[in-house]
Amino acid sequence: MPAYAVIGGQWGxxxxxxxxxxxxxxxxxxxxxxxxxxxxxTVVNDKGTFQLHLVPSGICWPxxxxxxxxxxxxxxxxxxxxxxxxAARGIDTSRLYISERAHVIMPYHIVxxxxxxxxxxxxxxxTTGRGIGPAYMDKIGRMGxxxxxxxxxxxxxxxxxxxLDHKNALITKIYGGEPLALDDVLAKCLLWAEQxxxxxxxxxxxxxxxxxxxxxxxxxxxxxxxxDIDHGSYPYVTSSSPSIGGACTGLGLNxxxxxxxxxxxxxxxxxxxxxxxxxxxxxxxxxxxxxxxxEFGVTTGRARRIGWFDGVAAKYSQLINGFTGLVLTRLDILxxxxxxxxxxxxxxxxxxxxxxxxxxxxxxxxxxxxEEMPGWDQPTASATELSQLPENxxxxxxxxxxxxxxxxxxxxxxxxxxETIQVEPVFT
Numbered sequence: 001m002p003a004y005a006v007i008g009g010q011w012g013x014x015x016x017x018x019x020x021x022x023x024x025x026x027x028x029x030x031x032x033x034x035x036x037x038x039x040x041x042t043v044v045n046d047k048g049t050f051q052l053h054l055v056p057s058g059i060c061w062p063x064x065x066x067x068x069x070x071x072x073x074x075x076x077x078x079x080x081x082x083x084x085x086x087a088a089r090g091i092d093t094s095r096l097y098i099s100e101r102a103h104v105i106m107p108y109h110i111v112x113x114x115x116x117x118x119x120x121x122x123x124x125x126x127t128t129g130r131g132i133g134p135a136y137m138d139k140i141g142r143m144g145x146x147x148x149x150x151x152x153x154x155x156x157x158x159x160x161x162x163x164l165d166h167k168n169a170l171i172t173k174i175y176g177g178e179p180l181a182l183d184d185v186l187a188k189c190l191l192w193a194e195q196x197x198x199x200x201x202x203x204x205x206x207x208x209x210x211x212x213x214x215x216x217x218x219x220x221x222x223x224x225x226x227x228d229i230d231h232g233s234y235p236y237v238t239s240s241s242p243s244i245g246g247a248c249t250g251l252g253l254n255x256x257x258x259x260x261x262x263x264x265x266x267x268x269x270x271x272x273x274x275x276x277x278x279x280x281x282x283x284x285x286x287x288x289x290x291x292x293x294x295e296f297g298v299t300t301g302r303a304r305r306i307g308w309f310d311g312v313a314a315k316y317s318q319l320i321n322g323f324t325g326l327v328l329t330r331l332d333i334l335x336x337x338x339x340x341x342x343x344x345x346x347x348x349x350x351x352x353x354x355x356x357x358x359x360x361x362x363x364x365x366x367x368x369x370x371e372e373m374p375g376w377d378q379p380t381a382s383a384t385e386l387s388q389l390p391e392n393x394x395x396x397x398x399x400x401x402x403x404x405x406x407x408x409x410x411x412x413x414x415x416x417x418x419e420t421i422q423v424e425p426v427f428t
Contacts, residue, residue, distance in 0.1 A: 002259030008224030017041025024058030033250030071250020204252030236275025311403030
């Protein structure tokens with residue numbers, strides 16, 4: 001049985017948690033392949049509302065394993081607390097596994113994240129301050145500590161000693177901060193080893209075994225394609241690869257195993273943090289959508305920036321990921337608007353631009369070229385059939401399909417699992 005990926009098509013916060021929870025009832029495993037606890041997925045089902053940051057969003061289903069792949073950076077304190085909270089609400093967490101190759105967010109990563117972001121001043125990226133970037137820097141710099149390393153004390157101690165000397169030099173000499181004590185860091189590692197040992201597995205082999213047994217595996221993306229370290233609006237991006245390429249490297253999965261790629265898009269656009277967003281609308285205009293949709297970050301609580309649907313960025317996202325179908329979320333938020341705009345091209349230096357530029361400075365100068373469509377008075381909220389959607393809402397969905405270049409397979413009309421229109425089957 002093949003794997004299916006669920007990937008954010010915009011700047012993250014597209015509603016992937018709800019989509020994955022909806023689909024997880026028909027799969028055998030949900031596997032997270034990138035990011036860290038800088039991501040937040042909200043899941044609303046018959047068991048309540050869950051704010052998940054590291055645990056895969058299919059955890060509420062008793063049939064599905066949850067797997068955290070090697071491409072994820074793990075803060076053990078956050079993961080343990082999240083598991084305890086979920087377990088206290090009656091969810092079985094014994095089906096969770098963590099890759100031995102997943103990197104650990106160490107205490108010095110969080111300290112350095114705050115110092116580095118502060119030092120950027122007006123050029124701050126808008127990181128969550130949770131140590132994600134520094135952890136990935138150490139991974140690439142071959143200075144990282146992995147989950148498997150925590151379980152081999154004799155090898156771990158000299159590794160931590162060497163790395164901490166380097167990190168303390170940065171903290172004290174560059175930023176004027178207080179050094180971290182080796183004994184304190186090692187005590188943390190000892191505790192984490194005990195807590196994570198029951199979950200640590202060679203997940204690459206586990207995933208391959210599930211696929212070989214004919215099991216259906218759902219690949220869970222975090223953040224969105226436009227925040228991808230390689231393909232996003234650099235440098236205002238995350239430190240991992242939320243796009244389809246990250247699913248392969250972040251799980252040890254060969255591309256032939258992936259049969260379908262679902263791109264998740266909001267019916268409008270949002271973004272958290274700095275960086276250009278061509279279809280962004282003014283605070284006065286955006287506040288109506290923000291308040292109605294409660295557009296505040298799950299992880300940080302920061303207000304999200306609001307914009308109209310950006311068809312140029314969406315088409316670029318399709319180019320990178322090869323979506324076999326799209327999921328449109330938050331359609332109900334646009335109920336009651338007299339008219340709705342879609343960005344269909346950019347204008348820069350007096351010329352029309354139909355592609356998403358690589359240069360961030362150029363992207364910042366892009367002005368949206370809008371197409372305006374009539375809104376609808378009848379509600380789409382809680383609809384479960386296409387026939388329940390107003391004619392103008394259906395026309396809006398069709399126009400987004402044309403801009404992205406693939407058909408909508410799912411339309412979300414509310415936060416809960418049942419508020420969903422299954423347009424056509426996702427799994428074949």
